[in-house]
Amino acid sequence: MPYLDEKFAEFEHLPNEEKIKRFARNGRLYDMIISQQLTRQILEDIYQLTNKLRQVSKSKAGSVFLQGLLCHKRAMLYFTQPSSRTYLSFENACHILGMRTTEIRDPRVSSEVKGESFDDSLRTFSSYTDLIIMRHVGANMAERAAWLLNTYSNRPVPVINGGSGNDQHPTQAILDVYTLQRSFENEGGLDGKTILMCGDLKRGRTVRSLSYLMKNFEGVRIIFAAPEPFQMKEDVLDFLERQGIPYTLETRALQNVLPEAHAIYMTRIQDEHDEVVGESSRVDTSKFKLGLVDMPMIKSSAIIMHPFPRRDEIEVTIDPDPRAIYWRQERNGMWTRAALIAYIFHADEEIMNY
């Protein structure tokens, strides 16, 4: 086994608690790789910062102030898997804070096509920039990037995971919980709520990261609604059991559980992860779609979320319903990501004091 593969395998086998320590600096979040790193305090700090950023950016003077904060820093957006929202919201989040950005979005224009290893590529990116934000098809490659730079680079830079294969999408979970907290701010926040997640839960990195974040909230219950082949995997269910978070599995139809939910989180089928071409299309997903006809069944105070992109799991005829908040959820992404970057670079105090 190549030397670095062997060393990374040793790191991969460490318990998460140990990895989380390695992704921090002086007890503070540094690399953002997995949702389990995020405590309630970190989330609250980021959300307070998000609200302040939104407020400050409304004026020209405020925008100019924000753009001066990290104008001495450069970010690399290494997105070799397709993305619209995560890429654009991160790029604009960097610009809000004055960071200049460079990108590789197509692996065919990276020297990896000439045989350069992932590890050498990442070390090269860190030679020129101060932050690497990455989306990769490999489930553990953001983790590898953070481990590599922390362990071997003489110019380590923080790494933010913008989506790692079918494993995690922690910054999506940050914006999702922000959206949930804001939506329920007059009803005690997310604590005590029932969250219904529906769709391809097995391979959906957004629902996986969101489930892990529930460790920070009191009295939350999760309903996982999916056909059996797409049900949530054991690793997440085991985590929820260890954390004492109750969950139920619904495998017959979404409509059986709709009335119970305070938040309905729909997802699409992740067929880009099919191991055999066309295997997803052989699963009957017809009972796990949300249509206009279902709306009377949903609580009047419930919210409907979706990380997007969507296909046909939510009818567009639902969009005008005030309970459908996915466009707002999408916009929250840019602000929470700007707050996360500001937090990682210790610009939070200056923003809060503005």
Ligand code: CP
């Ligand atoms: N929600 C999300 O990750 O969207 P993109 O794939 O467009 O970035």
